[in-house]
Amino acid sequence: MTVIARADRGFFGFAIVAMVAVVVASNILVQYPFEPFGLADWLTWGAFTYPLAFFVTDLTNRQIGAGAARRVVYAGFLVxxxxxxLLSEPRIAAASGLAFLVGQLLDVTIFNSLRRQVWWRAPLVSSALASIVDTVIFFTAAFAFSGLPWIGWAAGDLAVKFIFTVGLLAPFRLFIAFTRRPQAA
Known part of the structure; x- marks a missing residue:
């Protein structure tokens, strides 16, 4: 297990807090259909918060490495x-935990394998592929046989995740530019 350098501990702590906040907010918000524009059968409010989990994972992976990113995932998962x-339905909490763990660890692995290529490839490919896996696991486990429009929600959620994946490339690039640190191994 790699020790986190003293200079990186603040970032590591922030990443854990951010991850927990994103997942808890998303698990609460996924229970509420997105009513504006008649999209209640296609989206929940959670679709707009959860993509940030991939962003936190990718920033951590870029800043302090895959080992630290995995620890952020594990800590985020537990908390x-x-x-x-406590704050959402048990089925949603269990589905979220399973999807989160599988999806985020897949994101870390793919990101780490692509990290030395063009700057945008690792966050784009890892987040996109992990989003597919996360979405399938979560919506199937949380809502199958519930009578709710879960297939539409899954499709809408995945579309939002893809939009966020592309939209968060600019902030990711700014992060790289402002930190100017060598890539962690």
Whole structure:
């Protein structure tokens, strides 16, 4: 297990807090259909917060490495699932935990394998592929056989994740430019 350098501990702590906040907020908000524009059968409010989890994971991976990113995922998983179990339905908390763990660890692995290529490839490919896996696992486990429009929600959620994945490339690039640190191994 890699020790996190003293200079990176603040970032690491911030990443854990951000991850927990994103997952808990998303698990609460996924219970509410997105009513504006008649999109209640296609989106929930959680679609607009959860893509930030991939952003946090990718920033952590870029800043302090894959090992630290995995630890952020594990810490986020433990705390967020416990809080989500209290603040949302148990089925949603369990589905979220499973999808989160599989999706985020996949994101870390893919990102790490692509990190030395063009700057945008790792966050784009890892987030897109992990989003597909996360979405399928979560919406199937959370809402299948519930009578709710979960397939439409999954499709809408995935579309929003893809939009965020592309839209967050600019902030990711700014992060790289302002930190100007060598890539962690």
């Amino acid at each position: 967020a699932v416990l809080l989500s179990a």
